[in-house]
Amino acid sequence: MNELGNPDSKSPENTTNSQAASRSLDLLLDVPVAVTVELGRRRMPISELLELSKGSTLELTKAAGELLDVRVNDKLVARGEAVIINDKFGVRLTEIVSRSERVKQLA
Numbered sequence: 001m002n003e004l005g006n007p008d009s010k011s012p013e014n015t016t017n018s019q020a021a022s023r024s025l026d027l028l029l030d031v032p033v034a035v036t037v038e039l040g041r042r043r044m045p046i047s048e049l050l051e052l053s054k055g056s057t058l059e060l061t062k063a064a065g066e067l068l069d070v071r072v073n074d075k076l077v078a079r080g081e082a083v084i085i086n087d088k089f090g091v092r093l094t095e096i097v098s099r100s101e102r103v104k105q106l107a
Contacts, residue, residue: 037080037091038069067094075105 040060052058062068067079068091080091 033072034074036071036074038071039082075102077102 040062042058042060068082069076070078070080070091070093077097078093079095079097080093083090083092
């Protein structure tokens with residue numbers, strides 16, 4: 001402990017805890033996750049679905065210019081705008097979902 005009575009960050013106990021936490025995190029770094037960017041959604045009856053053919057267009061729930069949802073393992077983690085990078089689509093993140101919002105998704 002330091003002179004203020006707070007744990008010393010360089011104490012052997014804190015160093016051991018920090019190393020253990022680092023090793024635990026290292027185990028997770030190679031775990032694959034599914035990242036999905038959602039452009040919009042659409043609900044339709046099966047009869048409408050069966051009428052779709054090449055060239056059909058679907059109107060989605062999101063308006064043009066509205067932020068896209070970025071999901072990890074189907075949980076919303078961020079929002080962003082569509083960009084084009086070297087002839088491929090990408091997403092520029094403009095907001096990260098707060099921890100409290102992410103917790104609400106678990107309920």
